Amino acid sequence: MTESVTESVTESAAGIQDGFRALMRDFPTGVAVITTTDGSGTPHGMTCSSLCSVTLDPPTLLVCLREGSPTLAAILSAGSFAVNLVHSGSCAVARLFASGRPNRFDLVQWEPAEGGPHLTRDAHAIADCRLSGTRPHGDHVVVFGQALRVTIGPPGHPPLLYGRCRYAAWPEP
Numbered sequence: 001m002t003e004s005v006t007e008s009v010t011e012s013a014a015g016i017q018d019g020f021r022a023l024m025r026d027f028p029t030g031v032a033v034i035t036t037t038d039g040s041g042t043p044h045g046m047t048c049s050s051l052c053s054v055t056l057d058p059p060t061l062l063v064c065l066r067e068g069s070p071t072l073a074a075i076l077s078a079g080s081f082a083v084n085l086v087h088s089g090s091c092a093v094a095r096l097f098a099s100g101r102p103n104r105f106d107l108v109q110w111e112p113a114e115g116g117p118h119l120t121r122d123a124h125a126i127a128d129c130r131l132s133g134t135r136p137h138g139d140h141v142v143v144f145g146q147a148l149r150v151t152i153g154p155p156g157h158p159p160l161l162y163g164r165c166r167y168a169a170w171p172e173p
Contacts, residue, residue: 028163033097033123034063035116036074036081043105043117044074047098049162050140051083059147060132064140072141075131081145082116083127087157088169090122094160095167114149124159126151 129145
């Protein structure tokens with residue numbers, strides 16, 4: 001007979017938030033760096049694991065960004081952004097763009113592009129998106145982007161994954 005143990009979380013606000021964090025930590029996901037430029041051409045970017053496809057027609061995705069984020073402000077101003085899907089050889093880049101460190105773009109190779117800066121050396125695929133809507137929710141804003149162009153890099157690096165507070169490569173079959 002197999003015995004199952006389930007940990008219960010209290011229904012207090014703090015308990016629910018702790019339980020929710022634990023739930024989402026156990027949900028592995030791909031890693032993206034969302035990039036854009038502001039009105040003066042200064043690049044902005046942040047690591048994001050809250051990414052989802054919405055529709056195929058028109059090709060639309062969503063990202064969830066923290067309210068008050070300089071990257072979110074630049075996206076709202078520019079009306080466009082790029083989704084750089086980071087490959088397994090670029091864990092340091094994912095950490096860099098998650099850090100909030102200033103001048104991040106001085107430390108990586110990037111190229112200007114229609115939606116926002118392309119991290120050509122660190123991404124295995126990139127989507128240039130036009131901002132098609134937003135919806136505030138709690139302390140984040142859901143940002144919808146219509147994909148105008150998709151660039152798929154050469155094979156060689158599997159996608160980078162994030163879960164259980166660590167990065168890992170997509171397992172090979």
